[in-house]
Amino acid sequence: MPSILMLMIVCVEFGGGPHDPLPDQGGGGSNAYLTLTPESVFTYADILSSEKFGGRLTGTEGFSRAAHWAVAQFQEWGLKTLLTDQSYLQSFPAPHGEVDSASMTLLPASGSDFTEARELRLSEDFLPSLFSDSGEQTAEAVFVGWGIQAPELNYDDYAGLDVAGKFVLCFRGRPDPADMRYETHDQHRARVKLAHRLGAVGLIYLNERALAHAGGEHIDKFLFGNIAYAVADSLLTSQNTTCAKLLKQLQEDHKPHSMNVNGKIRFGVRSRFYPDSTGVNVIAYRPGSDPVLKDECLVIGAHLDHCGKHMGLLFPGAVDNASGSAVVLAVARAYAQLDPPPKRSVMFVLFGGEELGLLGSEFFVLHPPVDSIRAMINLDMVGFGENVLAVHTENAQSLFESLQRADSDVGILKRDSVISRPTRRSCDFAPFVDQNIPVVGFFSIDPYEHYHQPSDEARYLNPESLAKTARLVFEASRNWADRPADDSAAQKP
Numbered sequence: 001m002p003s004i005l006m007l008m009i010v011c012v013e014f015g016g017g018p019h020d021p022l023p024d025q026g027g028g029g030s031n032a033y034l035t036l037t038p039e040s041v042f043t044y045a046d047i048l049s050s051e052k053f054g055g056r057l058t059g060t061e062g063f064s065r066a067a068h069w070a071v072a073q074f075q076e077w078g079l080k081t082l083l084t085d086q087s088y089l090q091s092f093p094a095p096h097g098e099v100d101s102a103s104m105t106l107l108p109a110s111g112s113d114f115t116e117a118r119e120l121r122l123s124e125d126f127l128p129s130l131f132s133d134s135g136e137q138t139a140e141a142v143f144v145g146w147g148i149q150a151p152e153l154n155y156d157d158y159a160g161l162d163v164a165g166k167f168v169l170c171f172r173g174r175p176d177p178a179d180m181r182y183e184t185h186d187q188h189r190a191r192v193k194l195a196h197r198l199g200a201v202g203l204i205y206l207n208e209r210a211l212a213h214a215g216g217e218h219i220d221k222f223l224f225g226n227i228a229y230a231v232a233d234s235l236l237t238s239q240n241t242t243c244a245k246l247l248k249q250l251q252e253d254h255k256p257h258s259m260n261v262n263g264k265i266r267f268g269v270r271s272r273f274y275p276d277s278t279g280v281n282v283i284a285y286r287p288g289s290d291p292v293l294k295d296e297c298l299v300i301g302a303h304l305d306h307c308g309k310h311m312g313l314l315f316p317g318a319v320d321n322a323s324g325s326a327v328v329l330a331v332a333r334a335y336a337q338l339d340p341p342p343k344r345s346v347m348f349v350l351f352g353g354e355e356l357g358l359l360g361s362e363f364f365v366l367h368p369p370v371d372s373i374r375a376m377i378n379l380d381m382v383g384f385g386e387n388v389l390a391v392h393t394e395n396a397q398s399l400f401e402s403l404q405r406a407d408s409d410v411g412i413l414k415r416d417s418v419i420s421r422p423t424r425r426s427c428d429f430a431p432f433v434d435q436n437i438p439v440v441g442f443f444s445i446d447p448y449e450h451y452h453q454p455s456d457e458a459r460y461l462n463p464e465s466l467a468k469t470a471r472l473v474f475e476a477s478r479n480w481a482d483r484p485a486d487d488s489a490a491q492k493p
Contacts, residue, residue, distance in 0.1 A: 032334040036470045038463035040333075044326035045383055045466065046458040048304070049318035056317060057130070057214060057308025058352040058359070059096040059277035066304060067282050070350055073329060074284035077336035079348070082285045082369035092363035094279030094353050097218060099310040100270040102128040104225070106234065107138070107264035114234060117266075123210060123313055123454060125231045128269045129224035130310065131188075131216030136268035137167070137201045137223055141235055141261040144168045145250055146175060147191040147203065153181055157256045164199030167223075167265050169232065171206050171247055175254045188357070189217040196222050202267060206232045206243050211452040212307040212315050214355035218273045225267065238262040279305070279352035281360045283369060286335045288481065290343035296372050297345045298481050300473065301361070302328045302379040303354030303428050307452060318458040319448060323383025323466060325350050330470045331477070342481035344374070351428050361428035365435050375399050375438040377477060378429040382469045383461040385446025387414040394418055396438035399480050403440060406475035412468040415445060440476075442469060 047053075047069070054062025071088040074081075081088045104126045106118040120126045145157035147170030155175055170191065174182035184190060195203045202223030205213070210228050229243040236242055239259055249257050282304065288294030302324030306317025316322070332348040335341065347369070353359030375396060382388060390413055392400045400416070407413040419433060419441070429439040444465065450456040 032337040033471065033474065035334050035337065036330055036467055036474060038467040041326050041330045041466040041470050042458075042461060042463035044329045045318060045322040045461055048322035048325055049316040049458050051314055055308040055315040056304060056306045057096060057098070058279035058305040058356055059094045059274060060098070060308055062308065063279065063305055063352065067280050067350070067352070070282045070304065070325075070329065074282075074332065074348070077333050079284040079286055079332060079336050082283060082347070088282055088284060089280040090283055090364065090367070090369070091278050091280050092353065092360060094277055094356060094359055095218070095273070095275045096214070096277055096356060097130040097132070097271055097273045098308065099128050099130060099132065100272070101311055102225070102270070103268045104227070105266040106231070107266060109238070109262040109264060118234070120227070120231060122311060124228070125210060126225060126227045127210040127212055128271070129213040129216050129226070130271075130307070131213075131218045131273070132224040132269045132271055133218060133220055133222055133273070134269055134271050135221055135223060136266070138264060138266040139201050140166045141204075141263055141265050142166050142168050142258070143236070143246070143261055144170045144258045145256050146171055146173055146186070147195065148174060148182065148185045149194055150182060150185050155256070157258050158198060159256060159258070161258055161260070163195065166200055167202045167204055167267065168195045168200045169204050169206055169261065171250065175250070188213065188215050192217040192219060192222065192224060204265070204267075209449075209453070213452075214307045215357040218275070223267050223269055225269070235261050235263040279356075279360055281352055281364050282350040284332060284348045286338075286341050286346045288343050288345040289340040293343040293485055294345050296374045297347050297370050298477055299347045299349055299373055299376040299432075300328055300331055300477060301349035301351055301376065301428060303352070303360070304350040305352050305355050307355055313454045315452070315454055316457050318456050318461055319384050320381050320451060320456060321354070322458070323381060323461060324379035326466060327379045327382060327470045327473060331474045334474050338478070342478055344481040346477065346481055354428055358428060358430060362431045365431040365437075373437055375440075375480070376429055376432045377473060378427060378439065378441040379469070379473070380427040380441065380443055381448070382442050382444050383466045384448050385444045385462060386412070386465055387445045388412045388465070388469055388472075389414065389443045389445040390416045390440055391419050391443070392416065392440045393433055393438055395436065396440055398483070399438055399440050399476070402480040402483075403472065403476040406472050406479065410468050410472045410475070412465065412472055442473070
């Protein structure tokens with residue numbers, strides 16, 4: 001992502017402060033709305049991104065502590081559970097990896113812009129994937145474009161190359177972003193399996209900056225990681241090119257630009273893999289007030305997980321996605337104070353396993369606690385900057401109109417767009433779209449340079465933006481859940 005100036009955000013009130021009079025919401029609505037202050041929403045995000053939750057990698061003790069902390073909040077507010085065991089926790093399989101140490105060295109070759117072995121800096125220059133196996137390999141590097149082989153589409157980044165015993169370097173993406181036929185190829189698991197099948201000893205993504213990757217495919221004796229563009233460029237000097245040039249060529253030509261790279265990489269990883277671990281979704285519920293319409297349910301959700309703690313580095317995940325989880329918690333608390341609640345029921349879900357590949361949300365839609373989910377609101381990385389994007393499916397017109405009406409008072413929505421068919425690289429609303437459930441998703445659209453890095457800390461959150469987003473979600477969802485019965489049929493999936 002593009003760089004931005006580092007912002008030091010202090011916790012301030014907006015709109016005159018939490019004790020100023022607000023328009024009468026009716027039935028306790030004013031009191032509920034007043035709880036959505038910058039201080040309160042920021043506090044939830046600050047707590048979730050603290051070290052005691054260890055970066056919240058699904059399957060780890062830190063994630064479990066965060067999930068149980070969220071359950072305690074729901075219980076304190078008097079929200080109900082829909083699960084038969086009364087636990088608020090929906091379990092699902094969540095294989096994951098943890099890395100104890102890693103090192104990477106560039107070894108010089110003819111044409112390199114360095115003449116001695118170059119030790120790379122952890123986090124700044126490179127990071128291993130959490131699904132990498134343990135081991136060490138020294139091997140030549142080969143650039144393979146997008147790392148895709150799709151004979152049915154007459155496309156092959158590996159054509160004419162021998163990658164056996166080598167590291168393959170590639171971008172994450174696909175030849176034509178609009179061509180959904182590439183979707184199954186544009187996944188961590190697909191790339192790793194392909195590179196391994198063709199004999200590579202490891203796969204290394206090229207990123208603008210080194211990023212944590214929690215998802216993937218664990219393969220014995222196969223190493224998986226990523227390096228920053230600045231590092232990769234030193235390997236590409238012999239070919240008189242750079243990552244930026246190669247990426248532009250691939251995006252413009254929609255054809256392979258693969259090549260051998262005159263350089264070697266020594267990559268070592270010590271990791272542990274847990275194939276039988278489990279994750280949880282945290283689920284709470286506010287029943288509707290109408291005897292008939294309460295059977296219809298709106299889901300308000302966000303992913304609770306992030307990338308964990310590895311190699312002595314904590315990945316706090318404040319923006320991604322303690323911010324979205326904080327908004328869900330704040331809105332849930334406001335709903336708990338509504339008396340009476342809206343006609344329809346509202347469910348609050350903190351998903352696990354998003355970083356592992358949407359594991360929690362996919363499990364949820366296949367095993368829903370109720371059979372009448374009529375719409376879904378998702379929040380992902382909403383806590384920085386001042387500008388919010390709302391995406392929505394075409395069948396979510398009623399929900400989106402409620403959002404627009406609410407924003408006429410809140411004033412944070414800067415842009416919107418229609419979701420056609422989300423990819424597996426999307427966020428937790430994707431499985432809902434697959435089930436034809438109307439969806440609205442919220443994202444901050446200001447550039448953020450700390451994505452998936454140890455620096456994604458609470459100090460970069462914007463409390464005012466968090467609170468405005470929470471107020472927007474609360475008002476829009478409340479109005480939608482309270483609309484007349486004759487609008488319901490048009491919203492059924």
